[in-house]
Amino acid sequence: MKKILLILATMLFIPTNLAADSQSDRYNNDKALKGLTETKAYFDVTIGEPKLLLIRLQLIEKTYQQLVTAEVTPVFVVGIRGKASIFFTRGKDYVLDIDLPEKEQIAAIVKKLNALKIPIEQCRIAAGFEDIDAADFLPEVELVANGYLSMIGYQSQGYGFVPMD
Amino acid sequence: MKLLFFTEQVHRFFLFLICLLLFATTLHGAQFEEEVSTEEYLFVKGIIRSVSIENQTVTLKQKKGPNISFSVDKDTIFEGFYKLTELEIRQKIKVWYQPGEQGNRALKILKPVELGC
Numbered sequence: 003m004k005k006i007l008l009i010l011a012t013m014l015f016i017p018t019n020l021a022a023d024s025q026s027d028r029y030n031n032d033k034a035l036k037g038l039t040e041t042k043a044y045f046d047v048t049i050g051e052p053k054l055l056l057i058r059l060q061l062i063e064k065t066y067q068q069l070v071t072a073e074v075t076p077v078f079v080v081g082i083r084g085k086a087s088i089f090f091t092r093g094k095d096y097v098l099d100i101d102l103p104e105k106e107q108i109a110a111i112v113k114k115l116n117a118l119k120i121p122i123e124q125c126r127i128a129a130g131f132e133d134i135d136a137a138d139f140l141p142e143v144e145l146v147a148n149g150y151l152s153m154i155g156y157q158s159q160g161y162g163f164v165p166m167d
Numbered sequence: 168m169k170l171l172f173f174t175e176q177v178h179r180f181f182l183f184l185i186c187l188l189l190f191a192t193t194l195h196g197a198q199f200e201e202e203v204s205t206e207e208y209l210f211v212k213g214i215i216r217s218v219s220i221e222n223q224t225v226t227l228k229q230k231k232g233p234n235i236s237f238s239v240d241k242d243t244i245f246e247g248f249y250k251l252t253e254l255e256i257r258q259k260i261k262v263w264y265q266p267g268e269q270g271n272r273a274l275k276i277l278k279p280v281e282l283g284c
Contacts, residue, residue, distance in 0.1 A: 051257075084284060098228050099234075125284070127284055149284075
């Protein structure tokens with residue numbers, strides 16, 4: 003009886019999985035990426051709701067990987083400002099206890115982005131407004147004097163601007 | 168001549184009222200200094216952890232310290248908002264309070280303008 007149930011469950015699982023795979027293969031960004039060998043993007047991350055912030059960062063990582071798969075070299079910069087800033091600090095300070103799980107996951111993604119050589123820039127002005135001590139940021143995060151200057155500068159260098167609010 | 172004198176008196180009176188108003192405003196503002204704890208009150212700032220309308224309490228998380236809860240009453244001064252229902256989790260606030268046997272009593276709660284930078 004157990005064997006029959008196991009076989010039935012397997013039979014149900016495989017078609018569902020195949021369906022999901024075929025759906026993801028159906029869609030692409032070929033038109034947008036046509037002729038490109040490299041793309042440059044500046045992600046302006048400001049969102050302060052931790053679950054949404056985590057999803058945004060995961061999407062940045064996913065976007066990077068999809069570009070690599072499409073054989074287009076991604077050149078990314080992630081800019082942090084506003085209420086997002088507190089989630090890029092070390093340890094358990096600055097955030098609520100209920101937000102600590104997301105903060106830990108965000109720190110893990112920061113490590114991954116750092117390993118991919120994606121700079122993460124924290125606006126020093128925003129840090130001041132959020133009352134964050136400069137020394138309390140994650141080691142992978144680089145403080146810049148003014149996030150707006152970075153925004154302007156990178157766009158002037160041809161980076162696409164991707165708001166993440 | 169009499170009319171001129173009367174007009175001058177009125178001007179002086181209004182000038183006096185304006186000075187009094189400015190002085191009183193300054194005094195009131197000086198009553199609660201930011202970043203300073205005194206014999207009369209303690210000061211703390213942080214983000215809102217929870218708000219209980221039923222219990223009329225606000226709990227704050229300090230940036231590097233433990234949570235602190237305060238009771239709110241009719242004498243608590245609200246600045247930057249009008250009702251407790253306007254306060255939401257994760258908003259920044261500053262609180263001047265008096266510790267007591269039955270807990271901390273908020274004297275003033277200030278919700279700063281969100282700068283969005």
